[in-house]
Amino acid sequence: MKLIVDEITGGSIEARSLLRPNDSPHTYTPTPADAVAAQHALTLVYVSPELDGWIAQIGSPHRIAAMGLLPESLRLKMPEDVLMEEDGHGHGHIDPHFWPDPAAVMEVAMPLALELGRLLPEKATAFADNAQALEGKLRALDAEIKAQFAGIAHRKVAVFHPSWLYFLRRYGLEVTAIIEPSPGKELSPRSMEAIINRLKETQTRILLTEPQLARGPVQAVADAAGVPVVEIDPLGGSIGATMYEDLMRKNAAVLQKALS
Ligand SMILES: [Zn+2]
Numbered sequence: 109m110k111l112i113v114d115e116i117t118g119g120s121i122e123a124r125s126l127l128r129p130n131d132s133p134h135t136y137t138p139t140p141a142d143a144v145a146a147q148h149a150l151t152l153v154y155v156s157p158e159l160d161g162w163i164a165q166i167g168s169p170h171r172i173a174a175m176g177l178l179p180e181s182l183r184l185k186m187p188e189d190v191l192m193e194e195d196g197h198g199h200g201h202i203d204p205h206f207w208p209d210p211a212a213v214m215e216v217a218m219p220l221a222l223e224l225g226r227l228l229p230e231k232a233t234a235f236a237d238n239a240q241a242l243e244g245k246l247r248a249l250d251a252e253i254k255a256q257f258a259g260i261a262h263r264k265v266a267v268f269h270p271s272w273l274y275f276l277r278r279y280g281l282e283v284t285a286i287i288e289p290s291p292g293k294e295l296s297p298r299s300m301e302a303i304i305n306r307l308k309e310t311q312t313r314i315l316l317t318e319p320q321l322a323r324g325p326v327q328a329v330a331d332a333a334g335v336p337v338v339e340i341d342p343l344g345g346s347i348g349a350t351m352y353e354d355l356m357r358k359n360a361a362v363l364q365k366a367l368s
Pocket of ligand 1 (some may be wrong): 134159199205269270271
């Protein structure tokens with residue numbers, strides 16, 4: 109969210125990420141200093157109450173839920189048929205991880221610029237212009253990634269945590285299993301067996317994980333199923349990406365290489 113806000117403001121206002129590089133929004137707890145920072149901020153931009161459960165513990169005068177800006181027709185349902193564990197209340201029925209899809213971000217850019225412009229009317233025109241420029245960059249990025257994945261023969265991917273489903277669907281990759289819908293939950297031996305069978309039966313090519321998740325359980329599943337683990341970063345902290353496009357290009361390159 110910070111990288112997207114920075115593009116819209118052109119860096120003209122300071123945006124700070126409350127989560128540190130390897131924090132997962134699902135397990136993050138705000139420190140007292142974070143709560144103070146949020147309290148004094150012009151606004152707190154977050155994804156959704158389902159994804160950012162921590163939002164309930166923090167007060168801030170103004171908030172923007174980015175997921176609420178994504179047109180309903182573009183929101184993905186959580187694919188129940190490939191969920192290997194009960195999601196509980198972890199994510200809800202609508203998948204909130206929209207931002208790894210440049211086409212979804214393209215739809216959110218202008219509404220977000222308008223929201224921010226309402227808070228800073230003197231900058232509203234500049235924010236709208238920046239959002240328009242961002243749409244252009246995202247359109248080019250989308251075409252670039254589409255071309256990158258067009259010739260891939262192996263398209264079957266399992267994910268440990270469902271943060272890449274918008275991306276995978278956008279670029280024609282198939283999700284065979286979502287292993288751990290709620291981060292931090294233990295896998296039972298029974299679901300472990302079901303997962304291994306699913307990965308084998310579907311001839312899944314890779315298992316995706318993220319630097320924000322513990323590696324032990326991921327590796328155990330991958331080793332048992334004989335599938336390599338590929339790590340990509342939906343949040344960008346581990347890559348040190350300073351721009352959204354940069355983050356997406358780096359992740360897309362890793363994924364393309366793993367599937368080639
Ligand atoms: Zn999640």
